[in-house]
Amino acid sequence: MLIKSRMGVSADGFVGTPEGVPTLAIMPGFEPAVSHGYPEFIEGCDAVVMGRSTFVPALGSPQWPWPGLQVYVLTSSPLPAGTPEHVIAGRQGPADLLARLRARGSDGDVHLVGGPRTIRAFHELGALDRLELVVLPVLLGEGRPLSPPGASPVPLTLVRGDRIFPDGSAELVYTTT
Numbered sequence: 001m002l003i004k005s006r007m008g009v010s011a012d013g014f015v016g017t018p019e020g021v022p023t024l025a026i027m028p029g030f031e032p033a034v035s036h037g038y039p040e041f042i043e044g045c046d047a048v049v050m051g052r053s054t055f056v057p058a059l060g061s062p063q064w065p066w067p068g069l070q071v072y073v074l075t076s077s078p079l080p081a082g083t084p085e086h087v088i089a090g091r092q093g094p095a096d097l098l099a100r101l102r103a104r105g106s107d108g109d110v111h112l113v114g115g116p117r118t119i120r121a122f123h124e125l126g127a128l129d130r131l132e133l134v135v136l137p138v139l140l141g142e143g144r145p146l147s148p149p150g151a152s153p154v155p156l157t158l159v160r161g162d163r164i165f166p167d168g169s170a171e172l173v174y175t176t177t
């Protein structure tokens with residue numbers, strides 16, 4: 001089981017607009033679950049994990065973004081009305097959620113959707129096996145940075161970096177060890 005994250009990031013380092021919209025979602029030609037290498041990335045995953053701030057806006061999507069995948073949400077509060085019954089709220093903190101993922105009876109990979117605070121929490125537990133970035137051809141100027149405020153430096157090791165998408169985005173695959 002690999003726990004892997006894939007973030008669309010502006011060329012100046014932002015994963016979301018100041019309003020919290022994922023940078024990937026504002027790119028011309030972005031197609032949810034289709035563009036920017038997502039199908040290949042999600043193959044082999046059977047679960048997704050995200051923080052509450054990433055999950056709640058997705059509840060309003062016209063189509064459920066994670067069909068066929070077990071969804072876990074890191075949060076300290078009950079999930080809002082309208083949350084599908086199969087979504088699991090991890091309310092005992094990241095270490096407990098990680099233990100639940102490892103005990104879920106599957107060796108499938110886990111997509112760590114984000115956002116930055118949740119990715120950092122898993123990294124701090126030594127549980128971020130792979131960080132994939134899709135560097136998008138845009139400078140936002142301001143927005144939500146890839147690292148949460150106050151985060152300490154993390155060296156990355158490049159595993160792969162030879163894939164370019166039609167809009168000029170570049171994929172970079174790292175491990176954090």
Ligand SMILES: NC(=O)c1ccc[n+]([C@@H]2O[C@H](COP(=O)([O-])OP(=O)(O)OC[C@H]3O[C@@H](n4cnc5c(N)ncnc54)[C@H](OP(=O)(O)O)[C@@H]3O)[C@@H](O)[C@H]2O)c1
Binds near residue numbers: 016017074094119
């Ligand atoms: N570009 C991309 O591909 C991409 C993908 C995903 C997200 N995003 C962007 O990321 C932004 C949201 O990221 P974010 O970092 O602010 O929020 P987040 O990680 O999505 O969610 C934060 C929430 O998760 C819970 N949480 C996170 N870390 C925790 C910890 N260590 N212990 C306990 N609970 C924890 C807390 O919920 P409670 O408050 O309930 O305790 C916290 O408020 C949005 O702007 C979104 O657009 C971008």
